[in-house]
Amino acid sequence: MIVEIGKPRESCRSALDYNESKVAKGVAELIATCNLQDARRKTIYDTFAKFEKSRYPVREVSFHASVNPSETDLCSEDDILDFIVALMNRLGLGSQPYLVYRHSDTGRIHYHVVSVRIDETGRKINNAYEHRRTSEFMESVAEVYHFTVPKKGQGARIKDVEKEDAGRQKRFNFRKSDVIEQMKEVSEYALTYDFDGPDQFRCVMKSLGVRVEEVMGPAAPQFVLQGLDDKGQTCTKIVPETTLDCPLHEKVLTASIANKQSHHIRRREKERLKGLVKAAYDYSRSEAHFENILRNKGVTVHLSRTMQGDLFGITFVDSRTRCVFKASEMSDVISVAKFKDAVDSGHWSTSGKGKSHNQYVKDQRQKARGEARALRDINIGVIARVLKPVGQPQGNSWSGKSEKTEEQRREQYEEQRSGALNSNLQEHIN
Secondary structure, X not given: OEEEEOOOOOOOHHHHHHHHHHHHOOOEEEEEXXXXXXXXXXXXXXXHHHHHOOOOOOOOOEXXXXXXXXXXXXXXXXXXXXXXXXXXXXXXXXXXXXXXXXXXXXXXXXXXXXXXXXXXXXXXXXXXXXXHHHHHHHHHHOOOOOOOOOOOOOOEEEOOHXXXXXXXXXXOOOOOOOHHHHHHHHHHHHOOOEOOOHHHHHHHHHXXXXXXXXXXXXOOEXXXXXXXXXXXXXXXXOEEHHHHOOOHHHHHHHHHHHHHHOHHHOHHHHHHHHHHHHHHHHHOOOHHHHHHHHHHOOEEEEEEEOOOOOEEEEEEEEOOOOEEEEHHHHOOOOOHHHHHHHHHOOOOOOOOOOOOHHHHHHHXXXXXXXXXXXXXXXXXXXXXXXXXXXXXXXXXXXXXXXXXXXXXXXXXXXXXXXXXXXXXXXXXXX
């Protein structure tokens, strides 16, 4: 087992937002609390905000750690919760409000613990030698809680746990045969991105090597997936989301609601992307050159065109920050009009190979028509062979039921979030 302790921050807000967004996306679950009245989102945020208010100048406010059992450890989840309670007591945080989340977004089960380092009197709890104290404690109780410590002094690490899985990007590999399993992993990973709606989710999946299209199923819209090769061409059969044993379309809608609530914390990510886009636009010699420059920086550009090949939307997927932005959100740097004018004004050449402007437009139209034909074939094939709808569609779905509005989905999310937890850490204290 390894415990990774995050660098303290001036507020617990980012740690709470990080874990709550994972819960909303269906890749994490709040499984236990301690010293809190209930597990409602509002109660959690209000309680932590109350503790953060101190009359003393405290900068190291948040406590955020991840507990990572290895595959060889024999500890059960109850053992892990008991260990967390004992560790928090050892670090002087046992009387503080704290939460335990179970995460499954990196392909392995691990746990996050969030607490606050300011006590009820407004004074900071001493965190000197926290790394060493944690390592020594883990070595002393490893046998009691049935886990192993990798090396002496290496049981605990200081790390930014909110970025612990950054860089562990999961892409579809068309050379491997486990197509279904790969698509499951890629879908789970894509849900950790900050996107707004199914269209942006499709852009994320495409950047990870999977084409996703929305089709009408027997009762509600569903997704179908196809793997892409290194040239961006489909290379696998159509895989409906029912094959993945995952209500992917429903999870995307739920995640979109949660992402809209946290858009205010994306300022730093947007400024990073704006700088990259501006530099790439100023330096690039063509549309392809512009896309290649950004691709080397971890940013994928997705262009939306009409059947006639006319550009009407630009979406940027940043794999480093896992955020998705539209050009309209960065109008001072890039826009559809500016992108179109880059060729007409001569800022970009139509291609790198001497094509005329008319030929360039013709190629774009052919490409758009080809994608439209492929989408039509997918819809026809899925409806006929996979989803097998009965009767005619009525209202907004094949079942005759109207699709839930965004407000209804938000209310459902809040109801689910306020339900009972699997465990209460008070039981593990006694």
